[in-house]
Amino acid sequence: MTILYDILPESIKEHFAALPIGKVYELRLRSGCPCVVSISGRSFFLTRGGVTQAVSDAIVVSKTELETVLHKAADYSLYAVNDQLRQAFITIRGGIRIGVCGEVVLENGKVTTIKNVQSLNIRVPHQIRGCSYQILPYVFSTNNALNTLIISPPGCGKTTMLRDIAWQLSDKYQMPNVLVVDERGEIAATYMGENQLDVGAFSDVMTGCSKTYGFENGIRSMKPDVIIVDELGGTNDVEMVKQAVKSGVCVFASVHAKSVDDLRSRPVFRDLVADGVFDRYVVLTSRDTAGHVVCVYDRFLKPVVV
Amino acid sequence: MFSLCLGMGFYVWNRYRARKLFFASVVAFCDHMAIEISFSRDTIQRIIAKYGDSYTKHFRVVLQKYLSLIENKQDITRERIMEIQWTNLKANELTTITDLFYDLGRHGVFEEGKKIAGKRQIFDTFFNEAKEKFKTDASIYLKLFILMGIGAVILLL
Numbered sequence: 030m031t032i033l034y035d036i037l038p039e040s041i042k043e044h045f046a047a048l049p050i051g052k053v054y055e056l057r058l059r060s061g062c063p064c065v066v067s068i069s070g071r072s073f074f075l076t077r078g079g080v081t082q083a084v085s086d087a088i089v090v091s092k093t094e095l096e097t098v099l100h101k102a103a104d105y106s107l108y109a110v111n112d113q114l115r116q117a118f119i120t121i122r123g124g125i126r127i128g129v130c131g132e133v134v135l136e137n138g139k140v141t142t143i144k145n146v147q148s149l150n151i152r153v154p155h156q157i158r159g160c161s162y163q164i165l166p167y168v169f170s171t172n173n174a175l176n177t178l179i180i181s182p183p184g185c186g187k188t189t190m191l192r193d194i195a196w197q198l199s200d201k202y203q204m205p206n207v208l209v210v211d212e213r214g215e216i217a218a219t220y221m222g223e224n225q226l227d228v229g230a231f232s233d234v235m236t237g238c239s240k241t242y243g244f245e246n247g248i249r250s251m252k253p254d255v256i257i258v259d260e261l262g263g264t265n266d267v268e269m270v271k272q273a274v275k276s277g278v279c280v281f282a283s284v285h286a287k288s289v290d291d292l293r294s295r296p297v298f299r300d301l302v303a304d305g306v307f308d309r310y311v312v313l314t315s316r317d318t319a320g321h322v323v324c325v326y327d328r329f330l331k332p333v334v335v
Numbered sequence: 336m337f338s339l340c341l342g343m344g345f346y347v348w349n350r351y352r353a354r355k356l357f358f359a360s361v362v363a364f365c366d367h368m369a370i371e372i373s374f375s376r377d378t379i380q381r382i383i384a385k386y387g388d389s390y391t392k393h394f395r396v397v398l399q400k401y402l403s404l405i406e407n408k409q410d411i412t413r414e415r416i417m418e419i420q421w422t423n424l425k426a427n428e429l430t431t432i433t434d435l436f437y438d439l440g441r442h443g444v445f446e447e448g449k450k451i452a453g454k455r456q457i458f459d460t461f462f463n464e465a466k467e468k469f470k471t472d473a474s475i476y477l478k479l480f481i482l483m484g485i486g487a488v489i490l491l492l
Contacts, residue, residue: 097410107440
């Protein structure tokens with residue numbers, strides 16, 4: 030986890046040394062505001078030599094420190110990651126993803142970059158081998174993978190679970206072809222052409238492209254048996270999934286929602302549920318630990334396991 | 336005595352020449368950065384590695400010291416850049432070159448390109464001044480020291 034240390038300004042780094050670095054999930058830096066650290070899903074303020082819950086003791090982050098983080102994260106060459114920056118994030122070695130908020134620069138109506146950065150959200154990915162064990166018996170039927178949608182609010186471990194499913198499918202079940210459509214580079218955390226996180230030996234990763242591109246071209250060129258995709262959002266994403274399932278490809282996807290009812294209340298997903306595109310719905314929460322399974326539903330939204 | 340004066344003359348002449356070559360390297364560096372940022376978008380380390388050999392020895396030393404800050408994952412501050420072995424520079428030149436290295440890699444493609452182009456213009460002015468000074472002052476000093484040497488030899492004899 031030295032990568033996280035490497036990108037922090039020296040003024041913050043010294044206080045970070047005392048933290049259980051392996052349990053740090055997230056770091057939020059806002060200009061002129063206290064530094065917030067998420068350790069095992071709980072948020073604290075960073076203070077001298079550790080963490081605190083007293084905001085008065087918290088270390089306040091300066092604008093220069095924010096710029097330093099971004100500068101270092103981009104390997105001292107922010108222009109080199111301009112394409113990612115336009116999408117308000119950059120992914121660095123180790124799969125660490127830095128969300129960027131600031132002044133969006135537009136040219137002819139198109140975003141060219143973000144400047145005068147005001148806040149950063151540094152998310153540290155965790156490879157938790159076996160975190161999907163609990164659901165595997167329910168998402169497989171006589172050696173066939175079932176179309177599965179993982180549902181949870183942000184920060185509950187959807188991506189970690191998808192990553193583990195990719196690895197399980199590829200290595201344990203030896204699915205011949207698993208395609209990971211990794212739009213934001215969060216599942217496999219590809220950096221300079223190398224996957225920073227293990228998604229299995231039989232997985233192909235298409236990263237940095239839209240889901241539409243990934244599905245269309247991935248199916249055509251890689252002939253996958255299973256597609257793994259994170260964070261379904263708009264109508265296009267849903268249509269792509271429908272097409273893929275119709276063409277016989279199994280899809281494991283995730284979506285931001287609190288529950289299946291919440292999902293059904295959204296027009297985009299209503300048809301998806303009604304058409305029975307997914308065979309299984311897995312609802313997660315961060316109640317005890319990230320990736321805690323609340324319930325697995327079948328295609329008719331009847332609980333299979335609670 | 337003559338050799339001493341000649342040596343001093345060459346020392347002064349060489350300082351003017353070094354300034355001229357140094358600014359020529361800085362201007363070339365700005366050009367290389369501008370091109371690479373627009374096209375390859377390689378990192379600063381790669382760009383320096385690619386063009387490093389085409390610069391003068393003094394500027395290569397400067398770049399090496401700048402790169403060592405990056406390799407050691409240090410924060411790039413103005414103070415640290417000022418600590419780089421800058422020699423033979425006036426105060427305003429030092430400020431401008433510190434700004435150049437401090438600002439490197441801190442912006443998106445378009446803004447970075449614009450900033451470098453702006454700095455390049457300033458360094459081009461410095462280069463032209465240094466070139467002019469080399470043409471006029473350096474040769475005068477060299478001749479003056481040679482004459483001083485001859486004069487000193489005559490006096491001694």
